[in-house]
Amino acid sequence: MDRLINIDRRIIFIFIFLGIAIPLLVDIPLPIKPTPTVRSVYDEIERISVEDADRPVLVSFSYGASTVPEMVPMTRAILRHLFSRGRKVVGICLWPEAVGIAQPIMDELAVEFGMEYGADYAFLGYKPGNLAVVLNLGQSLAGTFPFDAAGTPVGELAVLKGVRNLKDFSFVFDFAAGDSMEFWWIPFGQEKHRFPFAGGCTAVMAPDLYPFLQSKQLVGLLGGLAGAAEYETLIEAPGSATAGMEPQSVSHLIIILFIVLGNGVYFTTRRRGGKA
Amino acid sequence: MLFMTRTLPFLFCFAFGMTGFAIYYVPHEWAQSVEREFALWLRLVYAFAYILGLVSLLSLHWSKIRQRQAGWAYSLIVYISFGVMFLFVVYNDGNGPFTSQATTGPYQWMFTSIHVASSATMFSMLAFYISSAAYRTFRARTPEAAILLVSAIIVMLGRVPIGAYISDVIPDTMQWLMSVPNMAAKRGILMGVSLGAIATSLRIIFGIERSYLGGGGD
Numbered sequence: 001m002d003r004l005i006n007i008d009r010r011i012i013f014i015f016i017f018l019g020i021a022i023p024l025l026v027d028i029p030l031p032i033k034p035t036p037t038v039r040s041v042y043d044e045i046e047r048i049s050v051e052d053a054d055r056p057v058l059v060s061f062s063y064g065a066s067t068v069p070e071m072v073p074m075t076r077a078i079l080r081h082l083f084s085r086g087r088k089v090v091g092i093c094l095w096p097e098a099v100g101i102a103q104p105i106m107d108e109l110a111v112e113f114g115m116e117y118g119a120d121y122a123f124l125g126y127k128p129g130n131l132a133v134v135l136n137l138g139q140s141l142a143g144t145f146p147f148d149a150a151g152t153p154v155g156e157l158a159v160l161k162g163v164r165n166l167k168d169f170s171f172v173f174d175f176a177a178g179d180s181m182e183f184w185w186i187p188f189g190q191e192k193h194r195f196p197f198a199g200g201c202t203a204v205m206a207p208d209l210y211p212f213l214q215s216k217q218l219v220g221l222l223g224g225l226a227g228a229a230e231y232e233t234l235i236e237a238p239g240s241a242t243a244g245m246e247p248q249s250v251s252h253l254i255i256i257l258f259i260v261l262g263n264g265v266y267f268t269t270r271r272r273g274g275k276a
Numbered sequence: 277m278l279f280m281t282r283t284l285p286f287l288f289c290f291a292f293g294m295t296g297f298a299i300y301y302v303p304h305e306w307a308q309s310v311e312r313e314f315a316l317w318l319r320l321v322y323a324f325a326y327i328l329g330l331v332s333l334l335s336l337h338w339s340k341i342r343q344r345q346a347g348w349a350y351s352l353i354v355y356i357s358f359g360v361m362f363l364f365v366v367y368n369d370g371n372g373p374f375t376s377q378a379t380t381g382p383y384q385w386m387f388t389s390i391h392v393a394s395s396a397t398m399f400s401m402l403a404f405y406i407s408s409a410a411y412r413t414f415r416a417r418t419p420e421a422a423i424l425l426v427s428a429i430i431v432m433l434g435r436v437p438i439g440a441y442i443s444d445v446i447p448d449t450m451q452w453l454m455s456v457p458n459m460a461a462k463r464g465i466l467m468g469v470s471l472g473a474i475a476t477s478l479r480i481i482f483g484i485e486r487s488y489l490g491g492g493g494d
Contacts, residue, residue, distance in 0.1 A: 007411070009408040012404075012407050012408045012411055013404045013407075013408070015407075016403060016404050016407050017404075020403075030436075030437035030438055030440075030441050031437055031440050031441060032437050032440075033437070033440045033444075033447055035447070035451055036451070064395070065387075065391050065392040065395035065396065066395040066396060066398060066399040067396075067399065068392050068395070068396045069396050069399075069400065099377070100379075100384060100387045100388065100392075101392065103379055104379060104384075107379070125376075127319065128319055128322040128323045128325075128326065129315070129318055129319030129322045129323075130322065131318075132314075132315040132316070132318035132319045132322065133315075133319065135311060135312075135314075135315040136312060136315045136316065136319070139308060139311070139312050140312070143312070149376055149377075150376045151375065151376045182466075203435070206454075207454060207458050207462060208462055208466075210454060210455060210458055210459040210462055211459055211462050211463040211466055213455075213459075214455075214459060223435075224435075226435050226436060229437075245436060245437050246437075248436050249436040249437055249438035249441075250438070251403065251407075252432045252433065252435075252436050252438065253433075253438060254407070255406070255407050255410055255411075255432065256429050256432055256433065258407060258410065258411040259410050259411060259414050259425070259428075259429070261411070262410075262411045262412065262414065262415065263414075263415060263416055263425070266415050266416075266417075267416075
């Protein structure tokens with residue numbers, strides 16, 4: 001029993017490694033069931049595509065390099081949905097690292113859906129200031145982002161015609177790996193100006209944001225790779241998140257089995273009067 | 277001297293704190309223009325904080341290199357990495373430093389293939405350590421711990437497709453756990469933290485809490 005309690009952690013690492021590697025190589029079809037929080041985002045984009053088709057959508061990228069595996073699949077899924085419905089999209093970054101990650105994705109998907117830069121979408125780049133940027137955006141977009149990332153004055157971008165501030169966007173979506181949703185966007189943007197707002201975040205952050213879902217300050221929420229996979233299922237475009245569900249499922253199962261084993265050893269040892 | 281180091285910062289803190297608090301709730305045009313200016317100043321402070329951070333980082337590592345402290349070679353790598361990235365940012369794929377950053381070229385390649393890849397790898401390694409830690413520490417020692425353990429297993433299964441594959445009850449139970457007990461707890465924590473933040477802010481604005489000025493908490 002002592003050997004089981006003090007099992008070499010490298011053995012656990014090997015099991016996790018195999019649990020991730022094998023499902024990546026062998027296809028294990030598993031059903032992906034979209035949760036209500038993810039479906040709400042999908043429904044909102046569908047709704048604005050019909051009821052509010054003229055105004056652009058603002059997407060904010062607030063993540064960096066370390067969360068790319070979780071955040072990029074949901075970025076692709078949301079942008080794919082927006083572009084497929086012909087929505088005009090404006091991208092901004094509230095994290096400096098996000099520029100080098102988000103801009104290539106926007107450009108790549110825009111080419112795929114035949115969207116023209118300036119007319120159908122724009123990328124305004126990064127501004128420092130976190131919540132202060134959101135505050136300024138609520139008053140003047142051109143005052144906050146006078147130029148796009150390429151240096152073109154925003155007044156020359158057709159996609160921003162008629163857009164003065166946050167209230168002129170039909171929908172705002174924040175991709176967050178930090179506290180940008182609950183501490184920047186909701187108190188200084190959504191709560192002040194009352195626009196439809198939703199977000200995508202890392203899995204570990206999602207439980208923190210549930211109070212904002214019930215208060216309707218968040219229309220919906222995509223949590224981690226699972227949220228992205230659910231969204232890919234809804235838009236019928238399986239991508240890297242869907243592929244990632246198989247290794248994630250198996251690795252979760254392995255962790256659960258180890259927890260059960262650990263508890264089994266603990267109770268057996270305790271019954272024998274030993275120390276676990 | 278005491279006026280410059282204690283009284284003046286306190287007066288600034290009081291004036292800006294009270295004004296910032298008041299204008300948030302006032303929709304008048306004048307208040308909005310003050311808020312706009314405040315936010316602009318805040319953004320300038322943020323921008324200068326990057327410079328401060330950079331200087332601080334480079335000074336720290338320079339002192340490690342100069343004194344040949346343990347692990348000074350890593351500090352040298354910081355300098356080399358910073359220098360190489362900085363040079364290629366200035367080079368800007370042949371466009372020079374005065375045009376917008378190119379989305380191709382050596383800088384973008386280093387960012388994507390080295391920085392993003394290594395950062396994501398570091399983050400992904402957490403899965404291995406979490407597994408090991410869960411095996412060693414997640415024990416149903418008390419009824420409360422047992423409830424937590426069962427909930428964790430349901431959420432872990434319910435968040436991934438294998439949960440629905442086993443039974444539809446698992447994702448539904450997971451959703452209930454997240455939407456009801458989790459949300460109630462999170463809301464309580466959030467309200468507690470917010471009240472604490474308000475209390476601390478008021479203490480700072482009214483000069484009760486002065487430790488941020490340095491030299492003790494008198």
